[in-house]
Amino acid sequence: MFRNAMRLPFKLLGIPISLDTSFLIVLPLFAFLIGLQLPTYLRLLGITPEPGMLQGSTPYLLGLLAALGLFASVLVHELGHAVAARAFGVQTREITLWLLGGVAQLTDIPRARGAEAVIAVVGPLTSLALAGVSAVLRGLVPDVAAGQFLLGYLALVNLSLALFNLLPALPLDGGRVLRSLLALRRPYLEATRTAAGVSRLIAFAMGIFGLYAFNLFLVLIALFVYMAASTETEQASLSQALEGLRVRDLMTLEVRSVPPTLSVGELLQRMFLERHMGYPVVEEGRVVGLISLEDLQGADPAAPITERMGKLEAIAPEASALEALKRMAECNFSRLVVMENGRMVGILSKTDLLRALQVRLVGQTVRPGGSGA
Structure with missing residues (x-):
């Protein structure tokens, strides 16, 4: 899937971690955008900036730390999926961080009834737990504006990750939960096609809203969801066609x-x-x-x-x-x-x-x- 990914020289929970080249582009971009919008984040989180906090390179340094925290949160989210998949006997080949977040590449689709829903929902639950921990730590650490911002940002971004991933659109976690629930009463391929149809409608609505709000990132996500829904259908068709063949x-x-x-x-x-x-x-x-x-x-x-x-x-x-x-x-x-x-x-x-x-x-x-x- 990611042919230009660079594998890191370590593993987490025995799982290789890779960085796609798009990640290396988007990380400094996110750092710049977060630093540029630092005054807005401080108002949103109710933080009074300290002297010099909004001057020189400081906003962009804080933006870089926040962007690294964002992708670290995405990585932990994907590790949550991997741990849940391991409980069902499915291994994770690799976790890759890229332009639109992270992808845990499982070696197989879990076939036990409802297993895909359990594995999928663990990701948002992990993000909710990270949001809670960040919020609690923010209340415990000294009242230093930089630390308050970083912990507040992590709480906010993890809550957003959890809620966004619960949208019932493939390949998001909510879409996988939807497909798994549909597959309890229907053939897997039919469940995938239905979930893919819902995904395309959501992607279309997301794209229209992104264009209306001049949010290019949301438009990119909408395009990704739309194309990924078709890919999921193709994969399900292939899986059924080749089932039982060695x-x-x-x-x-x-x-x-x-x-x-x-x-x-x-x-x-x-x-x-x-x-x-x-x-x-x-x-x-x-x-x-x-x-x-x-x-x-x-x-x-x-x-x-x-x-x-x-x-x-x-x-x-x-x-x-x-x-x-x-x-x-x-x-x-x-x-x-x-x-x-x-x-x-x-x-x-x-x-x-x-x-x-x-x-x-x-x-x-x-x-x-x-x-x-």
Whole structure:
């Protein structure tokens, strides 16, 4: 999802944390805007500014601290989701902070009845708890204007995060709660489509209000919600179409590999003759990487293929077909090497997945007992 994200050198609760490049742009922007609006925030919070607080670089330094507090709050919000998901046996692959907040990328959608609603609602509850803690601390700390502002801002922003995320629009938490409740009585795909329809209406209303109020950020959120609602429907359709299929069912068993001693020109000739667009690179029986036609763009024909070889992306034969499709999308790879007990047992291409997907989707449109014509 976030191909330009920078992974931080530490984990929280065992979960990798990444910063999308858009975060690095929006952080100083938020710091500037908060610093610019500092007098308004002080009036709203009932704080009398101290001498020099509104002069020079001080407002923008406070704005930076407040912006960092905002994104730290978003991170804790996403960690709340991750902890709740772990209770249902679903792991979190990564948490990414970006332009519009944070995203916890779960390894799977929890299938237990009502589980998605529980996981979703924990996020706003976490933000409400942070708002409460910030408000209590504000009453306990010394009456220093800067400290009062930062704690007051965190209380206000966490309350806003909780309320905003409870809107019944996918992919917000309220939308996931709505879908989970609908799925108690309807098929999951139908519940997703209904929730997506509600999401588009809310996004449209949000966008109109954002244009009326000249709030560009709200318009961006509206566009994100509208597009994400469609993505959720597509994901649900894919999940249903590929349900029950494993990598083992779709992989190609007869794998053609190439040695690392080949030159780019020799590999291109081989691709032309064998009509293959990618190969695992095998050295002494060990898979050392993958090479595809895309990797050879602009390469010197005399250069060894190891100079253009991509890293090895492997998957287990018992992994789900949907997981394989997600891995390909995240890594921007068109094929995965299937490994079992350290040995290559097959290869899975995006074409294999798309072919299975087409067959399943056609099968869903054919009525039982009909000719399918």
